[in-house]
Structures are given as C-alpha cells and as structure tokens.
Amino acid sequence: MQENPAVLIADLRSSPPQSLGDFFHRCADSLDAGDHLVTLFGRHEKSNRHWGTLVTAAFQTTAGELKVFRGQAEDGKHYPSLTQTYPVAHIFERELWEQTGLQPDGHPWLKPVRFEGERQQAMTDYPFFKVRGREVHEVGVGPIHAGVIEPGHFRFMCLGEKVHHLEIQLGYQHRGLEALLLRRPPMALAATVESICGDSSVAYAWGYCAAVEALSNSPVSLETDLLRGIALEMERIAMHVATLNGLATDIAFLQGGGTYGRLRTAIINATQRVCGNRFGRGWLRPGRARGLTEVLRQDLLQTLNAFAQDFSEINELMLASLSVRARFQGTGIVSTRTAQELGLVGVVARASGVATDTRIQLPGRLYERFPAEPVTESTGDCWARMKQRMREVAASLQWLMKVLGDTALDLSGGGTPETIGKPLAPETLGLSLIEGSRGPVVQVLETSSQGQLLHYKVQDPSLPNWFGLAMAVRDNDISDFPICNKSFDLSYCGNDL
Amino acid sequence: MIKSIFVRKSQGSQYIPDLRAANPVGFRGKPVISGSACASACTACLAACPSRAITLDPVQIDMGRCVLCGDCEPICPSAKFSFNNDFKLASTERDALTISSARPDIDPIKVSEALHKRFGRSLKLRSVSAGGCNGCEMEINAMSNVNFDLGRYGIDMVASPRHADALVLSGPISRNMADALQIAWDAIPEPKLVIAVGACAISGGIFAECNEVDRRFLDKFKPTLYVPGCPTHPLSLINGILDLLGISD
Numbered sequence: 001m002q003e004n005p006a007v008l009i010a011d012l013r014s015s016p017p018q019s020l021g022d023f024f025h026r027c028a029d030s031l032d033a034g035d036h037l038v039t040l041f042g043r044h045e046k047s048n049r050h051w052g053t054l055v056t057a058a059f060q061t062t063a064g065e066l067k068v069f070r071g072q073a074e075d076g077k078h079y080p081s082l083t084q085t086y087p088v089a090h091i092f093e094r095e096l097w098e099q100t101g102l103q104p105d106g107h108p109w110l111k112p113v114r115f116e117g118e119r120q121q122a123m124t125d126y127p128f129f130k131v132r133g134r135e136v137h138e139v140g141v142g143p144i145h146a147g148v149i150e151p152g153h154f155r156f157m158c159l160g161e162k163v164h165h166l167e168i169q170l171g172y173q174h175r176g177l178e179a180l181l182l183r184r185p186p187m188a189l190a191a192t193v194e195s196i197c198g199d200s201s202v203a204y205a206w207g208y209c210a211a212v213e214a215l216s217n218s219p220v221s222l223e224t225d226l227l228r229g230i231a232l233e234m235e236r237i238a239m240h241v242a243t244l245n246g247l248a249t250d251i252a253f254l255q256g257g258g259t260y261g262r263l264r265t266a267i268i269n270a271t272q273r274v275c276g277n278r279f280g281r282g283w284l285r286p287g288r289a290r291g292l293t294e295v296l297r298q299d300l301l302q303t304l305n306a307f308a309q310d311f312s313e314i315n316e317l318m319l320a321s322l323s324v325r326a327r328f329q330g331t332g333i334v335s336t337r338t339a340q341e342l343g344l345v346g347v348v349a350r351a352s353g354v355a356t357d358t359r360i361q362l363p364g365r366l367y368e369r370f371p372a373e374p375v376t377e378s379t380g381d382c383w384a385r386m387k388q389r390m391r392e393v394a395a396s397l398q399w400l401m402k403v404l405g406d407t408a409l410d411l412s413g414g415g416t417p418e419t420i421g422k423p424l425a426p427e428t429l430g431l432s433l434i435e436g437s438r439g440p441v442v443q444v445l446e447t448s449s450q451g452q453l454l455h456y457k458v459q460d461p462s463l464p465n466w467f468g469l470a471m472a473v474r475d476n477d478i479s480d481f482p483i484c485n486k487s488f489d490l491s492y493c494g495n496d497l
Numbered sequence: 498m499i500k501s502i503f504v505r506k507s508q509g510s511q512y513i514p515d516l517r518a519a520n521p522v523g524f525r526g527k528p529v530i531s532g533s534a535c536a537s538a539c540t541a542c543l544a545a546c547p548s549r550a551i552t553l554d555p556v557q558i559d560m561g562r563c564v565l566c567g568d569c570e571p572i573c574p575s576a577k578f579s580f581n582n583d584f585k586l587a588s589t590e591r592d593a594l595t596i597s598s599a600r601p602d603i604d605p606i607k608v609s610e611a612l613h614k615r616f617g618r619s620l621k622l623r624s625v626s627a628g629g630c631n632g633c634e635m636e637i638n639a640m641s642n643v644n645f646d647l648g649r650y651g652i653d654m655v656a657s658p659r660h661a662d663a664l665v666l667s668g669p670i671s672r673n674m675a676d677a678l679q680i681a682w683d684a685i686p687e688p689k690l691v692i693a694v695g696a697c698a699i700s701g702g703i704f705a706e707c708n709e710v711d712r713r714f715l716d717k718f719k720p721t722l723y724v725p726g727c728p729t730h731p732l733s734l735i736n737g738i739l740d741l742l743g744i745s746d
Contacts, residue, residue: 114673115673116709120672120673120709121672121673121675121676123673143674143677144625144677144681146656146657147638147654147656148624148626148634148637148638148654149626149634150626150629150631150634151625151626151627151674151677171673172627172671172673172674172677173626173628173629173668173671173673173674174628174671174672174673174709175628175669175671175704175707175709175710176704176707176708176709176710177704177707179707179708180704180706180707183706184547185544188544188545188547188568189547190547190566190568191547191548191564191566191568191703192547192703194566195564195630195632195702195703195704195727196630197630197631198629198630198631198632198633198635198728199630199631199632199635201632242635255501255504255505258642258643259504259508261639261642261643261644262508262511262642262643262644265511265639265642265644269521269522272521272522272523272524273522273523274523275523276523276524276525276565276567276580277524277525277565278636278728278730279632279635279728281565281566281727282525282566282567282568285568310507310508313504313507313508314504314508316500317500317501317504320500491631492631493628493629493630493631496671496673
C-alpha cells in the first residue's frame with residue numbers, strides 16, 4: 001500500500017522539460033482524457049546565460065494518480081490559450097501570465113490575479129468587464145466590506161435588481177508569500193506556512209510537512225498521520241460551523257447564528273487544549289505531531305459527543321424553517337456541468353454533485369484504514385452548500401469518534417523532530433495535496449542541484465473556486481449576493497498569497 | 498416556536514461571566530524566560546524563531562513580534578523558554594512589549610481618564626484587515642459571539658467608519674491595501690484611535706520582511722493599544738480594551 005498517494009515526488013533529472021508547444025499539447029491530451037488539472041504555474045530561470053520560463057502542470061488522472069509535465073520557453077513567449085477549449089485553465093493562465101509574462105493568445109479575460117510586483121496598486125490600469133445597455137448599471141463593493149472580513153472588490157453589472165455579470169477582483173491581501181518562503185531554511189517554515197491562510201493552518205501545515213518529509217526521505221509513522229488526520233477534521237468542523245454561523249446570521253436567523261457560534265467555540269477550545277492554539281497552530285511540525293494523552297483523548301471524545309447532539313438539534317431547527325428555505329433554495333445555482341467545466345474543487349464542487357475528495361480519491365495508508373465518507377449534494381444552490389457542510393461535519397464527527405474511540409491505537413506519541421536538518425533531495429519536485437475544509441490545498445516545492453528550495457508554489461482551493469461564485473450569482477438578485485458569497489466562504493489571503 | 502425554545506433551553510447559557518478571570522485551558526500565551534545561563538555561543542532559538550522576536554544577551558522576547566508558535570521551547574538546550582496561559586498581553590506602549598527574565602511582565606495598562614470619560618460607556622470599532630490571514634479577523638468576530646459577548650460593555654463592531662470611534666487594524670498592511678486603509682481612517686470622525694491587533698499589525702510579524710508590505714500608515718498614526726498574539730486571543734483584545742477604558746464590571 002502506498003503510504004500517501006496524495007504526495008508526488010518527481011526526479012527532475014530523469015525527465016528534462018519539453019518545448020512549450022509539446023508541453024501544452026500534452027496538457028490538452030490529458031484534459032481530453034478527462035484528467036483533472038490540479039495546478040499550472042511557472043517560474044523564471046536563468047540557463048545558459050538566458051532568462052527563460054519553466055512551466056509545471058500537475059494532473060490527477062481518472063484512475064486516481066498524480067502526474068507532472070514540465071515545459072520551458074523563452075521569456076515573453078506566446079502560445080495558444082488552453083482556456084478557449086478548456087475553461088478550467090482560465091485562472092492558471094492568468095496567474096502564469098502575471099508571474100512569468102508568458103502570453104496565452106486568445107485568453108478571454110487576461111487580467112492580473114493578485115496585482116503582484118510592479119503591478120501593485122495598479123488596479124485602475126485594468127478596467128472591469130463592461131456590460132452595455134441603456135439601463136445597465138454597476139455596483140462596486142469593497143475592498144473593505146461591512147463586516148469583519150478580509151478585503152476584495154466585487155463589481156456587479158446589473159439590470160434592475162438582477163445581476164448579469166460579477167467580476168471579482170482580488171489581490172488586496174497580497175503579501176509576497178511565495179518569495180518569503182524561500183528566505184528561510186526549508187525545515188523551519190511551519191509557522192510561516194500556518195499563516196498563509198490562517199483559518200486552514202492544519203491543512204497547510206500537513207501539506208508542507210508531507211512535502212518536506214517526502215523530499216528528505218523521512219517517512220512518519222501511521223500514528224503521526226492519525227494525529228494529523230484528527231487535527232484536520234477538527235479544523236474542518238470548526239470552519240464549516242463558522243460558515244453555517246455566517247449563513248444563519250446573513251439571513252437574520254439569529255438563533256442559528258448564536259448557536260453555531262458557541263458550538264464552534266467548543267471545538268476550537270478543544271483544539272487549543274491539545275496544541276495551545278485555537279486554530280491548531282503548533283500541532284503539526286515536520287516529522288511529528290503533538291500526541292494525545294489519555295486525558296486529552298477522553299476530553300476530545302466528550303467534547304465531540306456533546307457537540308454532536310447540540311449540532312443536530314440546531315440543524316433540524318434550521319432545515320425546518322420556512323424562511324431559511326425561502327432564502328436558500330434555488331438561490332445561487334452552480335450546475336454539475338458548470339462546476340466540472342470550471343474545475344471547481346472541494347466542498348463547493350461536492351454540493352454541485354461532483355464527487356471529488358482527495359481523502360477518497362487518493363486515500364493511502366491512513367484513509368484506507370479509516371475511510372472518509374463520500375458526501376455530495378445535487379442541487380448546487382445555497383441550500384445544497386449549507387446541507388453539504390452539515391453533512392460533512394457529521395461525517396467528520398463519525399471519523400473522529402472511530403479513531404479516538406479505537407483503544408488499540410497509540411496516539412500518545414507523535415514522532416520525533418529528527419527530520420529537521422536532513423537535506424532535501426536535489427533537483428526534485430515534491431507536490432502535496434491535502435483536503436482542507438474548502439478543498440485541496442496544493443503545495444509544490446522544487447529543489448536545486450544543491451537541494452535548496454528554488455520554488456515554493458502555494459495554491460488554495462479558493463483560486464479555482466472564486467469564478468464559481470461569479471457564475472452562481474448570475475441572474476440572481478443582487479440582494480442574494482451575501483448569502484451566495486457566504487455559502488462559498490472562500491479565502492482572500494489564500495488566493496492573494 | 499416550541500422547538501425553538503426547546504433548542505434554546507438545551508443549549509444552555511454559554512456566556513463567560515467574568516472575562517477578566519477567564520481560564521483559557523491550554524492556551525499558549527505569555528512566554529516565561531528562565532534565569533538559567535545559555536549554552537555558550539548557542540543561537541538555536543534565533544534560528545527557530547520565525548519572526549525574529551528573540552534577541553540574546555540577555556535573552557528577550559519582543560511580544561510585538563512573537564507569534565506564540567512555541568518553537569523556541571523544545572529547541573533550547575538550557576530550557577529557557579516556557580509558556581503559560583496568561584492572556585493579558587496588551588500594552589499602550591510599543592517598547593513595553595519586550596520581556597526577559599529580569600522583566601517578566603508586560604506593564605499593566607494605564608487607564609486613560611480622557612478615554613474613560615469619552616468612550617467608557619460606548620466604543621464603536623471598525624475593523625480593517627490589511628494583509629491579515631483571517632486568523633485575527635475570526636478572533637475579532639468571536640468577541641461578539643455569545644461566549645465573549647463584548648456588546649455587554651457597549652463595545653460593538655460597526656459597518657461604517659463614519660459610525661466608528663476606533664480602527665481595529667489586523668494584518669501587516671499589504672501595499673495593495675494601503676490606500677483603502679487610509680481612506681477608511683480618514684472617514685472616521687475625530688476623536689479616534691488605532692488599535693493594532695496581532696503580531697502582523699504591531700510589527701509586520703511573520704511578514705515583516707516582505708517587500709509587498711507598506712507600513713507607513715503606522716508612522717503617521719501611532720496605535721493607542723497594541724495587542725499581541727498570532728492570532729490575538731479574544732480575551733487578550735477584550736481585556737486590553739476594558740483596561741484602556743477603565744471599564745469595571
């Protein structure tokens with residue numbers, strides 16, 4: 001059994017990069033075969049005294065394997081855009097153009113993803129998509145919003161109350177994170193990685209640990225994986241409940257808001273009792289994870305048991321409320337086909353009937369022994385995204401009860417920090433996928449011939465999903481935007497890096 | 498309606514009666530630096546610290562930079578570092594945030610009579626996230642939940658800066674947010690103050706070295722209250738504000 005098939009290690013010496021034309025042909029062939037485009041990105045490199053661009057694409061095949069293609073080109077080279085045939089490539093091609101200057105000819109909407117480098121604060125140089133017509137009007141919202149929430153700009157093109165198009169412009173949270181990750185020793189990045197997207201610290205930390213452990217050939221024990229799995233499901237419950245809290249509050253279902261708020265407190269306080277932090281920071285480190293004493297194991301079981309009962313009570317109340325149904329059912333629909341065409345991932349895709357979950361498609365040692373339950377909804381509206389979250393929380397609870405209740409497992413230790421200081425394999429690419437609360441967190445690390453980090457690519461599930469929100473809002477009333485947005489609950493900082 | 502009352506009853510009462518005496522079990526809060534001598538020429542803690550919060554000779558931690566990750570604790574051969582769950586970490590002075598074995602506590606906040614008179618019964622806050630990771634933002638939101646229930650003191654988050662008395666700043670101030678932050682600040686009527694929440698807002702935190710950060714706003718407008726943490730614990734922020742305004746129960 002493969003230890004963790006959601007981690008891919010590719011020896012770059014054995015497969016030199018192809019020409020850009022061949023590279024994109026292979027990508028197209030793979031997409032034709034129905035493979036899922038996990039990521040596509042590039043970086044500058046100086047070889048033979050010329051600057052060029054190295055492009056990497058990763059796919060997940062229908063058989064459930066990860067594979068990687070590499071291509072190279074001179075700087076500023078043009079190529080026929082994949083997006084015209086495969087909409088799933090749209091955001092990756094925009095990012096590739098923004099970060100390296102490679103020009104996708106025929107891309108329908110080539111704008112910066114996050115206004116990096118010289119384009120910082122240059123938002124006004126790139127006008128919004130214009131819908132023309134006598135009674136068309138625009139509504140601009142943000143970057144600062146009414147609530148306590150991260151910044152981003154939403155530009156609605158409306159006819160009356162109806163939204164015909166929404167353009168989402170992000171980048172306000174851009175901190176230059178990928179560059180920062182190359183400035184410190186690769187084994188000492190855990191705390192930094194935990195702050196990439198602070199509400200998903202565990203998913204990011206696990207992906208980082210898995211990648212550097214694979215690159216330094218330092219396998220961890222099943223117990224360490226189990227502890228990381230426990231941390232991840234605690235995070236998933238906390239984040240889904242936070243979204244349910246937001247959904248209830250946004251439609252003024254105040255009892256739901258109050259109750260989900262306090263239920264989330266119970267979960268994150270239990271996480272704090274294990275690792276010292278309500279967001280799970282410090283729980284995972286390369287080579288190890290904080291163990292559970294018998295007292296803590298019982299404490300978690302007790303907390304989860306009490307939570308489960310109160311959670312199902314408030315869910316029943318919310319699902320039975322006519323006003324909740326009236327607001328959510330049929331609002332912000334993303335069809336299965338749209339979700340597939342746009343390559344949506346995670347909880348949002350599952351709510352539209354796409355059965356995608358890294359824990360199930362690439363299970364490995366941990367999830368083969370303790371399988372994650374597949375959960376999907378079919379209607380793709382705000383109601384489905386709400387129910388999806390309720391059901392995923394219930395599935396996470398079951399998974400946790402099973403693992404924590406298995407007295408044959410020794411969860412007291414969590415590995416040793418010996419990994420620190422071990423060198424990384426030279427000229428190797430390490431890719432990891434962790435199914436966080438929003439979807440797969442992708443991290444790709446590339447090492448130099450001396451085993452130093454050359455590139456650290458970070459990809460939040462929000463990157464491909466933001467466009468799904470734009471599609472969900474189409475032909476809906478603008479007043480329903482807040483609930484559509486909350487039902488997606490995407491990350492701004494994870495997108496902006 | 499009856500179901501609703503039933504749920505309300507079974508959920509029970511959840512508020513923390515005394516926010517000053519709360520006991521956040523397990524919280525990795527204030528560092529404690531022991532007086533033991535360092536191993537000679539040892540710099541293990543400097544290498545482990547992700548935000549350059551530690552300086553040597555003598556060993557000091559700048560709580561304005563510290564992200565409370567705890568990575569210094571296991572790596573120190575002289576066991577100089579430990580953490581307790583003290584959440585009273587806020588200060589009105591940036592310099593007062595540095596602690597050592599000789600100076601283990603952050604100075605208690607001095608109650609401002611002027612602020613007490615003006616805002617002691619009502620303080621409205623406008624939050625601006627400028628490059629934050631959504632950690633501090635979620636904890637700022639949590640202050641208003643049924644557990645912490647900050648509203649009981651007349652302190653609320655408001656949507657418009659026009660209605661606000663203070664700007665709650667989180668994040669290291671990304672350059673792409675610098676203009677929007679300034680506009681929000683300009684829209685808050687006088688008298689007004691800045692509350693810096695989290696290591697990022699206080700010092701840049703883990704992102705202090707990023708080129709895409711522009712912190713000139715804070716050169717012009719000095720925070721009245723600094724609240725350490727990564728993210729800031731709601732109890733740290735609430736106690737900081739209560740102490741600053743001299744609010745007693």
